[in-house]
Amino acid sequence: MRTAEIKRRFLAHFEANGHTVVPSAPLPAIDDPNLLFINAGMVQFVPYFLGQQAAPWKRAVSVQKCIRTPDIDEVGKTSRHGTFFQMNGNFSFGDYFKAEAIPMAWELLTKSLDQGGYGLDPESLWATVYLDDDEAIDIWHHTVGLPMDRIVRRGKKDNYWSMGIPGPCGPCSEIFIDRGPSYGREGGPEVDEDRYMEIWNNVFMQYERGPGTDKENFPILGELPARNIDTGMGLERIASVLQGVDNLYEIDEVRPLIEKAEELTGKRYGASKSHVASESHPDDVRLRVIADHVRTGLMLIGDGVTPGNEGRGYVLRRILRRAIRSIRLLGFEGQAMPHLMPVARDCMAPSYPEVASDYDRIARYAYAEEDAFLSTLRQGTTILDLALTETKSAGGEKLAGSKAFQLHDTFGFPIDLTLEIASEQGLSVDVEGFKALMLEQRTRAKADAAARKSGHADLSAFRSVLDEHGPTDWVAYTTLESDATILAMLKEGLPTRHAAPGEVVTVILDRTPFYAESGGQDSDAGRLVGTDVEAEVLDVQRPVKKLVSHQVRVLHGELHVGQKVHAAVDKEWRIGARQAHSGTHVVHAALRQVLGPAALQSGSYNRPGYLRLDFSWRGALSPETRSEIEEVSNLAVRSDLLVTANVMPIAKAKDLGAIALFGETYDEDVRVVEIGGEWSRELCGGTHVERSAQIGPMAVTGESSVGAGSRRIEAVVGHEAFRYLARERDLVLRLAELFRVPSDQLGDRVAQMMAQFKDTEKELEKLRAQMVLANSGGLAAGAKDVRGVAYVGAEAPEGTGANDVRTLAQDVRGKIDPKRPAVVAVTARANGKASIVIAVNAAAKIAGLSAGELVKGALSGKGGGNADLAQGGGVPADQAAALLLAVEKLVAERP
Structure with missing residues (x-):
């Protein structure tokens, strides 16, 4: 049974039992400050378990994508561990409890294949329960009919579940399957968890835990508002059982990746044995790392994570680089991702069609990261070789x-x-x-x-306000001012009732017209004004869902809880913010029109008059392309396109082709903003103009790289665009005045002056070359004998051009007796980097020496040229002398 079918049957079984099918949340845990990634099936439901929010459904079922990376270095060493996995889960929010959860799990596991179940033999199943959970034992024995000798009591370490941090928790009952004598000893889960493998965990979520040091030592703070059910069944584990294979690396979603790696490297999984019985052979470890990490990389990029140097991006980068490094250790020297990533796509597309439809974007990031890492490997090898040479030269x-x-x-x-x-x-x-x-x-x-x-x-103080007063009446879409009452105030995170002039506090209002920072749009500015009091609004946020907070500075008077105030948004600020946010949508649509649909937004920021937009693309945009994007954007503004915003079910929005921002989470109902109908149609909660002409002129001010496969475009709109263009005009006029030409002739005049500069530079180069070559005779005369080869190692004066260095090396070579084998190496320093040129004469070539091989040996594979003349560089300038020593060593150690 394919994994996708196992997933379908799980969802169908619980949907038939009254559960609402809830889509998997994206892997980045955006709404939880404790987590980088979703690491359990219940994470998206935590607010419902804690009673912070009312659950939209009494019963839910999902198959959640998860990432666990704490032991990433251990992945591959056994066949148990992986970074990406899927967790089947059924959930009850104060509805049913143990008496229904246990039988529903048993029914799916043991129901025949023809009836939509998994068809497992009931005689092979065991259950574990928490030490004092007699109720669960009674259900297992008397309701399900499981014999008492296959029900095991276990302690807190094994049968009490939490996320490992403060939050919901409770005792659990796990289901194990006996895989048979070939997997280990008889006697149940307490004896051997290799033979008896856990496949299901019923968590009876009824308590809240506090902070603790490990899985067993933490306080129980009290009962949750309701008794809940949270179950988890690892999809990969049950797939291995139903597909008759040993472990997750052999199921249909993973094994093809191992097979492709085998094909590329010539290695065979499981063909070699480790010299240590308890350890996997290094080849098998690397093949598992490749399979796991490539699949994980596909799913992370698919959910909007891009390689970077911190946070989620760093985890993704590390995962991809471990896979690349592993396949190179297996002997494959080419680019591996173009071979491996399509296999991962084909494995996962039956369950997640979006990885196929979005594959072009995913591939760009993965392939670019491999290019960057291969460059890193080359650079690191060079630096390491030089460090090793220095260590040995110093006698270390x-x-x-x-x-x-x-x-x-x-x-x-x-x-x-x-x-x-x-x-x-x-x-x-x-x-x-x-x-x-x-x-x-x-x-x-x-x-x-x-x-x-x-x-x-x-966030507990904010949640208390939400519990007591309910959601903020947020009216930012319809008005710029409203009367309001101060419900609560915080100072440095703690509740306070008063704020004096000069103090900065966080204020919660019952109603607000202020836009809270989200979706890339900066928060509004404005004032809170009451009787004898005025405060400046500095920042507006949503600390918890449905609650808006305002950071304010008291200008005069005193603020206090319960006070009536008039909340007013700065009108000019909001106009500029609307122009910038609508301008961001216009630029995004222009990018896709000019570059194609692959140029998808991956992030944005806009404030009054300014916008920036990150998008997936490899390579800088040409000036002509930038101009075309700017022109398309301004044509859309001039066309005065209608801008509309409508709330609809997310399924309908997707059917319309509305673009969602990668990494964002959305409710079941979403807001779709259209500019010119389908020309620009995006999911967005920001504030916008009513027609595109209100955006005003738009000027692209910059375009740059923000990482492998990602670019950033910046622009100004409205009055800021006017000011920017005016500054550009003034600069042109000043330069035209300085060059004494009309502004329309300025370009020709600058080009003429540049040509003159180049001519002057050429003359200077000639003079520098003459000075460098003046010493070539002395260098040739001072050649050192290295095993019968005349070796000259010299450093050119700092700033010497590359052409002059090559000329010097060849000139010195020409001044050495041609009958004598000669190698001439000349280094130079420029812009903080060192380079080297090597010239070899005919006699040295006969002796088996090659300039190209010597350069590559000194630079660990970098550089290029032929047997007579070769060059390379890019290492730190202080390594120039080490390069000369490395070449001399290569000459001395030649066969």
Whole structure:
């Protein structure tokens, strides 16, 4: 049974039992400050379990995409662990409890295939329960009919569930399947969890826990507002059972990736045995890493995560690079992602069609990341080789741990590769020093994580306001001012009842016309005015869903809870914000018209008069393309297109082709903003103009890279565009005056002056070349004998041009007796980098020396040329001398 069919049957079974099918939330845990990624099926339902929000349904069922990365370095070492997995779950929010949850699980597992079940043998199933949960035991034995000898009581470590942080929790009852004697010892889950594999966990969610040190030591703060059910059945685990394979790496969604890696590398999964019985063979570990990480990368990019240097982007980058590194260790030297990622797409598309429809965007990010990492590997190898050369030159036998850490931390250079290359050159690495620096880094990361885990507590005051007073009456779409009452105030996160002049506090109003920052749009500015009091609104946010908070500075008078105020948005601010947000939609539509549908927005920011938009694209836009985007945008403005905003079910919005921002989460009803009908149709909660002409003129001010496969375009609109164009005009007029030409001739005049500068530079180059070559005779005369080869290693004066360096190397070579094998190496420093040119004469070539091979040897594969003359560079300038030593060593150690 294919995994997609297992998923379909799970959803259908619970839908038939009155559950609403809820789509998987995106992998980035945007609404939870404790998590980078969704790591459990119940995460999107936490507010309902805690009673912070009323659940839209009494019963729900979902198959949630999940990511777990704490032990990413362990992935592949066993066949159990993976980073991406799917969790089947059925949920009750104060509706049914144990008496219905347990039989429903049993029915699906044991019902025949013809009846829509999984057809498992009831005699193979076991259940575990929490120590004192007699009620669950009674249901298992008397209702389901499970024999008592297959019901096991277990402690808090195994049968009490929470997310590992403050939040909902409760005892649980797990279902295990006996896979048979070939998997281990008889005796149930307490004896052997390899033979008896957990496939289902019924969590009886009825308590709230506080902070603790581990899975067993935490306080129970009290009961939840209602008794709930949260179940989880790992989709990959049940797939391995129903497909008759040993583990998740052999199911239909993963095994094809291993097979493709086998095809690329010539390795065979499971063909080799480790010399340590308890460990997997390194080849098998790497094949599992490739399969797991490529699939994870596909799903993360599909949900809007892009490779970066922090947060979610860094996790994705690390995952992709581990996969790339693993396949190179297996012997594949080409670009692997174009081979592997399509296989992952085909595996996952039956369950997630969007990875196929959106594959072009996904592939651009994945392929670009591989290009960037391969460049990193080349650069890291060069730096490592130079560091090893310096270590040996200084008589050392061990590479400093700080150097290994720098390679790992700065360049992403794997420590195992550092160890391997150092060993090849007869050196060891200060691994303890490296580990100490890594520990410091992890300690800092844990401190950051601990800070994030206070998120729920930090929001408790806002949730209390929401519980007591209900949602904010938010009227930002319909008016710029309204009367309001102050419901609560916070100062530095703590409740307060008064605020004096000069104090900055957070104010909660019963009604507000202020737009809260979201969807890339900055928050409104304005004033709160009451009797003898005025406060400036600095920022507006939504700390919890349906509640709006205002950060204000009291200008005069005193604010206090219960006070009546008049809330007024700065009219000019809102006009500019509407222009910028609608302008963002126009630029996005123009990008897609000019570049094609693959140019999808991946992020945006707009404030009055200014907008920036990040979009998926590889390579800089040409000036002509930028001008075309600007022209299309202004034509849309001139056309005075109608702008509308309508609320509709998300399914209808998708049918209309409305574009959703990657990484955002949406309710079942969404707001669709259209400019010119289908020309621009996006899901958006921002404020907008009524017709496109109100945006005013638009000028593109910049375009740049913001990461592999991602570009950023910036523009100004309205009055800011007028000001920008006026400044550009004034600059042109000033330059025209300085050059004493009409403005329409300025370009020709500048081009003429540039030509003159180039001519002057050429003359200077000739003079520099003459000065450099003046010493070629002395260098040739001072050639060192290295195993019968005349070797000249020289450094050109700083700033010497590349052409002059090549000329010097060839001139020195020409002044050495042609009968004598000669190698001439000349380095130069410029712009903080060092380069090298190597010239080899005919006699040296006969002796087996090649300029091209020497350059690649010195630069660890970089550089190019032929046997006579070759060059390379790009290393730090202070490595120039080390390059000359490296070439001399290669000459001395030639066969």
